[in-house]
Amino acid sequence: MTSASSATAPVGLRAVGPRQLIAGALVLGGLVVLVLLPQYFLLSSEQRTLAGVFMFVALAQGWNLIGGFAGYPSFGNVVFFGLGGYTTAILMAKSGVPFWVALPISAVVGVVFAVLVGLPVLRLRGHYFAIATLGVAEGMREVVVNLDGLTGGNSGITVPAVGAEAVTSYPGNTGFYFYFLGLALLATAVVWQVSRSRFGYGLRAIAQDEEAAAAAGINTTRLKVAAFALAGLLTALAGSIYAFQQVTIYPARLFSVDITVLMVVMAVIGGSGTVIGPVIGAVALQFLSEWLRTHYTDLHTFIFGAIIVVAVVLLPMGIVSFTRESIAQRRISLLDTVRAYRL
């Protein structure tokens, strides 16, 4: 960047150049491939695997809004996943509500819960916020277990998916491939819009210095709660589709802390606070996890964990920032960060 360009640049904060056009073309091409893939190439089981990848893209993007942009490391985002899933399952099983009605209701439940929990909990920062959100998710699981009249408790609840009882016919692996693809695209589009909006700049300001953000006229409470609500919306949508896909759901799975940890790790390793980082993180880690599961039946979680540790040590700012830095400096050095942090 030269001083001349900055003095005469009255354009947007991030200019649109040839690089953006190429990126746009790549995205469009990728979309066409993803839409055509199931029809011509994919086995049903592969569609199911990819649907899982898409789901985690959406979850990681949801976390990205609150953890990445706003800088509030939620360790309880799975609570929205579980609430979305249970809302859908209960509505379909107990009230015979069709999936396409249960889905938006689940999203509303996610948003309302995020606002109610966010107002008190987002007053905490750092570790305290992380612990509080973790507690909310764990507590909600216990509530769901104990409301067994409604939720079936630990023995789970089953969505009527086949035969005459089915309120919405089961879309199968190809159907869920597209549902989750749509959700992943929606989540990424939302994050992209946020990243270039006033809202997004406000969140980034909050993440970097909340006091200075407030002094700049940013209503920090409103923006943080809005980011949490948007995360709640996307995550509840994912939970809703997941419940329908699984047919029978259990509290231990739908409120599992593993799911939270995965979305955090995916967003962070890919690059939290960026648009594409969580996509890269979710795709890379889901494929890696699948591959390890088939090749190392006993040790796959251990190896997966070890790889995550190494990745975080070598790429603490995430793959996206690391790549940008490497291109800017025209060299790749994984050990720079190790030296910088004296690891």
Place this chain on the structure above:
Amino acid sequence: MTAVLEVEQLGRRFGGLAAVSDVSFSLEEAMVLGVIGPNGAGKSTLINLITGHLKPSTGRVVVDGRDVTGARPWAIADARVARTFQIVKPFRDLTVRENVAIGAMFGPSRAGSTREASARAAEVLERVGLADKADAEPGGLSVADARRLELAKALAMRPRLLLLDEVMAGLRPREIEGALELIRSLKDEGMTLLVVEHVMKAILSISDSVLVMHEGSELVHGKPQEVMEDERVIEAYLGARYAKRMRAQRERAGDA
């Protein structure tokens, strides 16, 4: 004419310590109030109380006739009040231009779009002399440039009342001259300023009135010339023995 800022018997206690107690003043449009005092006199706390970063224990803060006592910082910003921080607070992962654009994106005089905010940021950067560093990251700025950025962020909000917390600390004489000139031109445009400063000479030259604080309370409040000659001020700044010597000197000069 109503005052832009009225502070009435403002006070704040931290446990047993009165960081600020019983401070009152009013500030008319396009006036500059200088606030001086030794370390720990409560100058920064006073700014924090006015801008909502701390809640007052006693007293009232009125901006443009509106009581904003205890309001949150963004609500105070909505009353067209901006401030700088003594310890600069840049948004570290944003460029200098983006830092300033944030100031133009929120509050009552916000720009219509992020693009417009960026254009306004460019104007402000030009004005404070940071235009050539618009694309730099704040981490690499010199002390003087970091203070310019802090000022630019506040100016991008287009405030009516601007509170500056030691924007001249650590600057070289020529840089101080530049800062003073900027403050004068802001005043000429009708902005009202409260300037907290350590550099006494600098503040006396731009202030319409000066408030001297000592241990949380008002020691003297008056015209710069009066304040400079006040014995209590000399004593607070330079010690009792020095004040005594000055008095003796003055008396001897009077006898002769």
